[in-house]
Amino acid sequence: MDHEIRLVESVVGSRTVINGREYDYYGVSSYYNLHKDDRVKEAACEAIRKYGMGPSGAGPNLPLIQVERNAAEFFEVEKAQYIVSGYLGNMLLVQALREDYDIVFVDSFSHYSIFDGISSAGKRIMTFEHLDANDLEQKLRETLKPREVPMVITDGVFPTTGAIAPLKAYATILASYENGLLCVDDAHAVGVIGEKGQGTLEFCGLKGPTHYHCGTLSKAFGGHGGIIPGDQKLMDKIKRNTRVSVGANPPPPASAAASAMGMRILMEHPEMRRKLWSNTTYMRAGLREMGFDVDDSPIPIIPVKALPRMDLKQIYQKLEKKGIMLEYVIPRGYSDAPNEDILCIKIFSTHTQLQMDRLLGTLKDSITNL
Numbered sequence: 001m002d003h004e005i006r007l008v009e010s011v012v013g014s015r016t017v018i019n020g021r022e023y024d025y026y027g028v029s030s031y032y033n034l035h036k037d038d039r040v041k042e043a044a045c046e047a048i049r050k051y052g053m054g055p056s057g058a059g060p061n062l063p064l065i066q067v068e069r070n071a072a073e074f075f076e077v078e079k080a081q082y083i084v085s086g087y088l089g090n091m092l093l094v095q096a097l098r099e100d101y102d103i104v105f106v107d108s109f110s111h112y113s114i115f116d117g118i119s120s121a122g123k124r125i126m127t128f129e130h131l132d133a134n135d136l137e138q139k140l141r142e143t144l145k146p147r148e149v150p151m152v153i154t155d156g157v158f159p160t161t162g163a164i165a166p167l168k169a170y171a172t173i174l175a176s177y178e179n180g181l182l183c184v185d186d187a188h189a190v191g192v193i194g195e196k197g198q199g200t201l202e203f204c205g206l207k208g209p210t211h212y213h214c215g216t217l218s219k220a221f222g223g224h225g226g227i228i229p230g231d232q233k234l235m236d237k238i239k240r241n242t243r244v245s246v247g248a249n250p251p252p253p254a255s256a257a258a259s260a261m262g263m264r265i266l267m268e269h270p271e272m273r274r275k276l277w278s279n280t281t282y283m284r285a286g287l288r289e290m291g292f293d294v295d296d297s298p299i300p301i302i303p304v305k306a307l308p309r310m311d312l313k314q315i316y317q318k319l320e321k322k323g324i325m326l327e328y329v330i331p332r333g334y335s336d337a338p339n340e341d342i343l344c345i346k347i348f349s350t351h352t353q354l355q356m357d358r359l360l361g362t363l364k365d366s367i368t369n370l
C-alpha cells in the first residue's frame with residue numbers, strides 16, 4: 001500500500017475524516033460500519049466501566065463468554081475460541097491440529113498471517129500456484145508419501161483482489177487423501193458471504209469434520225479480535241497444543257463486548273448483508289459498463305485494473321482531490337496484490353447510491369479525459 005501518512009480523525013465509515021477533510025471512503029474493511037454503531041460503542045464503554053481494560057487472567061468475564069457464545073450461534077457450531085487478533089488465528093489452527101497432518105500446502109499469495117502461522121508449526125511447507133487447483137493436485141501427487149496427511153491452507157477471500165479460493169475443487173482433490181485437512185483464513189468472508197454470512201466454506205457448500213476456518217471480528221463485525229469456530233475437540237486441541245492461548249492475556253473485555261454486539265446485530269439484521277450485496281452488484285455493474293474488467297462476484301472488494309494508457313496513480317490523486325478516498329495498491333504491494341498496480345474499492349452497506357454514482361462519475365471523467 002502507499003505509505004503516505006493518513007491521520008484518521010473519525011470512526012471509519014462511508015464518510016471518514018482524514019487529515020482534517022471528510023471523504024467518501026472506500027478503504028479498509030468495515031463492511032457494515034458497525035464500528036460506528038452506537039450499540040457497539042456503548043457495549044465497549046459499558047465493559048470498560050465494569051472491567052477496565054483487563055487483564056482477564058483471573059478467569060473469563062461475561063463479555064468473553066458472550067462473544068464465544070454469539071460466535072457459536074452465528075457459525076452454528078458447538079464452540080468458538082476468541083483470540084486477541086485474527087492474525088493469530090492461522091497460527092493457533094495449525095498448531096492445534098499438528099497431530100493431524102504431516103505437510104502443509106499453501107497458496108503462494110496467502111496472507112502474511114498464514115505464512116507466519118504455518119512456519120510456527122515445524123512442518124514441511126509446499127506452496128502451490130495462486131488459486132490453482134491443478135497445481136495443488138500435482139504438488140500433492142508429487143510430494144506425499146503413502147499415509148502422509150496433507151493440510152491445505154489458504155485465504156477464503158483474498159484481501160486485495162477479492163478473489164474467492166476454489167475451495168470446492170480443493171476439497172474434491174483432498175478427498176483422495178484420507179483425513180486431508182482444509183484450513184481457511186476467512187477474515188474477509190465471515191459476516192459477508194454464504195447464505196448465513198458464515199463465510200467461504202458455507203458459500204462453497206462445505207461442512208465436514210476436516211474443514212476448518214478462522215476469522216476476524218475487526219472487519220464485518222465492527223469489533224476487534226479473532227475467532228476460531230469449531231467443536232469441543234478442536235477447542236481441547238487449542239488448549240493442549242498452543243502456547244499463546246495459555247501464555248497471553250485474552251483480548252480486553254471492551255473488544256469482546258463490542259464484537260459480541262456486532263455479531264448479534266448482524267444475526268438479527270440479515271437485510272444488512274443483502275444491502276452490502278446489492279451495493280456490491282451496483283458498483284461492479286457500473287465499473288463494467290465503463291469498460292473495466294470487473295466480474296460479478298458478491299465480494300465487496302473490487303480490484304480495478306488500468307485500461308490502456310491509463311495512469312491509476314493519477315486517477316487515485318484526482319479522486320482524492322474530489323473528496324473520494326480508496327486504496328491505490330502498487331505491484332505486489334500486499335500479500336495477494338497482482339504484478340500490476342490497481343485501485344482497490346471496498347464497498348460498505350452504508351454507501352449511498354449518490355456516493356457510488358459520484359465515484360463512478362469521477363472515474364468516467366478520468367477516462368474521458370485520457
Ligand SMILES: Cc1ncc(COP(=O)(O)O)c(C=O)c1O
Nearest residue numbers: 085086087111113159187216218
Ligand atoms: C486475510 C487476513 N487475515 C488476517 C488478517 C488479520 O486480522 P486482524 O486484523 O483481526 O488481526 C487480515 C487483516 O487485514 C487479513 O486480511
